[in-house]
Amino acid sequence: MNVEKVMAFEGDFAADVVRNKFLEHLADSMSLISSSGSWLHCASLKETSRMIAMMRDIASGIVATAESQGLPTIAECGLELQRWCRLALDNEDLEVMRCLMPQIKKAGYELGREADRLCDNRQWKASRRE
Secondary structure, rough: OOOHHHHHHHHHHHHHHHHHHHHHHHHHHHHHHOOOHHHHHHHHHHHHHHHHHHHHHHHHHHHHHHOOOOOOOHHHHHHHHHHHHHHHHHHOOOOHHHHHHHHHHHHHHHHHHHHHHOOOHHHHHHHOOO
């Protein structure tokens, strides 16, 4: 094997490792987000807004990272999560925010599911399902 092929292989390997780590962390994080949120039914407007704004900001970072990693389906799922969060925040009404939480959680769940589907690390997937 010549030097260019070895370098290309190592570069691809490194890119795959970074991509898989991103997908692993994303799936784990979205699993936490989509499984939590029930406490928001007793949270104040300020607390609920802060939580939704945090999810929106996380989704923004996910979209940017997914686009730079060449993961268009992850970027699209992240945009969907952003849309729901923005809609909830634009209303500035606690009841509307609470009504939109199932959609926000569903978008987070779909994002995590897509990350899980795209991840190539079988060992991580097996440990996650145990």
